[in-house]
Amino acid sequence: MHELDGWTLLAILGMTAISVITRGFFFISEREWTLPEWAQRGLQYAPIAALTAVIAPDILLTEGVVGAVLRDARTWGALAAAGFYFWRRRGSYVMPAAIAVGMAVFLPLRVGLGW
């Protein structure tokens, strides 16, 4: 419950440094400078790619292989959350609501049916 693993601590400290560096990236140097042009364009695509690269295996894979996707609570939860998001994307608090809708689909399937 309360143990502190040295490796995890290192990861936490490294991520803290990442928070400081990324949020202050252009404050570090006094000199005027900008990223090369291709890197600036690439910045548009990297964050969303990082997110979907992390979540896609978490949703689709079971122990490293594509399992019975249609009999999986995660598939339906994710579809419900994304569907709700795009249906109500102009509304307020749509992000927490989408998570709640996804969990409302996921939990009965997982706890009730064991999917």
Place this chain on the structure above:
Amino acid sequence: MIMPLPPDPGELPARGRLGAWLARRVDTWARTARHPLFWVGAREMAGVSIGLTAWAFMTGVAMVKSGMSITESVLMSLLVFAGSAQLAAIPLIAADAPLWVVLAAAFCVNLRFVVFSLHLRPYFMHLPRFKRLYLGYFTGDVTYVLFTRRFPRPPETEGQRRAQGSYLWGGNVTNWVFWQSLSMLGIFLGAALPSRWGLEFAGTLALLAVACSMVTTRLRALSAITAAAAAVVLFGLPYRLNIVAAIAVAVAISLYAEPRPPAAGDDAGARDA
């Protein structure tokens, strides 16, 4: 009204110097907090925070449910203070991925802040370097959006600098207090709930919602789908290298698919990344 400090007492012993430094810090803080715009910033942020609380709560639950101890989760929340980067790193830490893969994923998820910092640079450059980085660290997504919406232009006079700084700190303090308290609640409540429910899935859904909110252009949708497919196909790579490889493939394909020659409006597109 601003209370004057007592006159400079001249040479002081070490303890006196520490006391004088502390008194100056407290005085600076009190001046910021007494500025009317501090409370305007705090109020506007509080309105948005209601939505963020659910988010913070889920980050807390996801951390503790992925197998991190309560101590580790609390430390991570207090130090890293970046919800999506934490959510992205949690499964990687749980899978014992190498440190550089965890950091690379956190860096990529945080890349939007690099764009924000380019935008904020003219607002912050009058501060010394340490203060710039300190203020930047505490400025999250929502405070950045509210701040640049209220102040479309960087400050020119001392009065404007104080006004902008106070507004930003009002939002930042509110954001930090809401975020950390709900994150702690998630950690401690999450630890008490059964693992069988798979509550860490809320963290995945939270990232999915952020990803959906970033689909503002066709090319970004292409980047999202390519990265998802590549990450699944390359899952067999060791050390969770599939994440890094998928990001590289998706960015390269999106850059390649861009219409060219690049239009003049490109810069504006990068701004709201």
